[in-house]
Amino acid sequence: MNMKPKITPIRELMSQYDVLLLDAYGVLVNGKGSLPYAKEFVNHLEETKKDYLIVTNNASSSTYAIAKSFEKNSLLIPQEKILSSGSLLSPWIRENFKNDSPRVLFMGSLESQGLLQEAFCHITNVKDYKENSLENYDVLVICTQEEKDFRLNFEKLMSYLFQAEERNSFPQIILPNPDLIYPKDEKNFGIVSGMIAYMLEGALRLRFPRKIFKIEALGKPGSYIFEKAKDKFPGKKLLMVGDQIETDVKGAHKAGIHSALMLGGVVCEKSLDGEGAYQPRFLLENLKVL
Template sequence: MSRPAQIALRDLYDNYDGLLIDAYGVLVHTSGAFDGAVSFMQSLSDRALPYVVITNDASRLPESCAAKYQRDGLDIRSERIVTSGSLVIDYFEEHNLHGARCLVLGPPDSKRYAERAGGELVDVDHGDFDVLIIGDESGYDFVPTTDKTLTTLFRKLDRGDDFELLLPNPDLIYQRSATSFGFTSGSVANLFENAIRARYPGCDICFERLGKPFAPMFDEAIERLGTRNCAVLGDQLETDIKGANDYGLDSVLVATGLTDLANTLDHSDVRPDFILPSLDEA
């Protein structure tokens, strides 16, 4: 199978009225910005080309993301950032969850999303919840917290309780640095789902996934961007590229991130429209 065509930055600037840009794996990693990211964002500013950063990060509020990007040398305002965590607010409104007791696994900003949505936070030792939200893999003592949460979940299933399982960030892995990787909240959700299947064979309860590749993220981003004549830049086939393809937008796989071009493309049904080797064209 032939490889998708390469695209240059100048083609992105000339052919589109705006860009949707993934954060981790494209602009930044945990330790800083990728080579070329600062000059790329400056070029967008110089050309007055609209953009929105779309990130599956649910561990930081948009203003916290903006502060992190600023520390990395990227001047990106919070109103240009759509996080998967921010989609919790619309989800609560659509499902009449105001006042729901929320057990949130994640750091403080993950919990703030639930509060902004109108949820009432409960601790893992409370022993009950209406909504379980996995905001991140960090911010809690992993084994004791997940064990207590699993026990509460099983008790609720045994009683036949109604509850919601919510996963803002479906990503399984993320880029810690230019050369290192880690598990993220999608993998935590898989642990719970596999545990449910093990104890309750045939049970089809699963987490509601909000971020890329699903439509709510793109709905919000397109509304802010103001045009559908845009390209989506991302580094993961199953989230960034699949989401763009499903939404009918041009997809650009940035080769500096998680996807191993030498091994992955030939074994995936998800194909980007273009490949961008790097943001650094110096």
């Protein structure tokens, strides 16, 4: 039977697990700044030398820039303790294309595009893609686009994918950040790249109803980011702390990692009653350690 998980203090979880994998948005920060107790919690982890790793779906900045933005919110987290889905982009391309330099069509900000620097590929930003050009690409990378021109660029991308499928040169689609939404503050939400992929999938299903298109998620709930996290702590007992069932809890579950769901983030607490395929092992109310 599926029992509703119990609210457990973070202190108890720290003694039960060797390593804490921490989501950033909805756990340590939101769009406005750091969340209550986050600063004391991070200081405590550092002072007691507790093993931890920030596992974030952020694909819009480098780990250096992420560490800097944490610092602005008084969270002193070393860059080496951040595993972001954006930082997996170059390794993924290198692992999948070995010595080739693939042609990449890119949707997203210039800052995200910079994450491909070490991937040795030819990049075309969707802004520069000419409609009806017969250009073929090996990979399409979907990152979050600024609102400006979003519709125009989305429509170009959708039409390119339709045409590519018709001429049998459909690219591999990579989605560094599969998140659909994020909390801007306590009551308001914004959309992220996962929503763009979701819309593209819907469009492809309408045009090619008998075909299934695979979109490879690098970040949570994809397994790639969890495997990289596990590689860093061989043989240790890990706990994922996140605010989303769809990404943090589901992804950890698939990777054989226990999870704790932080309340007050993306998931509405009211919806946690009853049966669910992916239940967290614990619920957390806050990060109060002392």
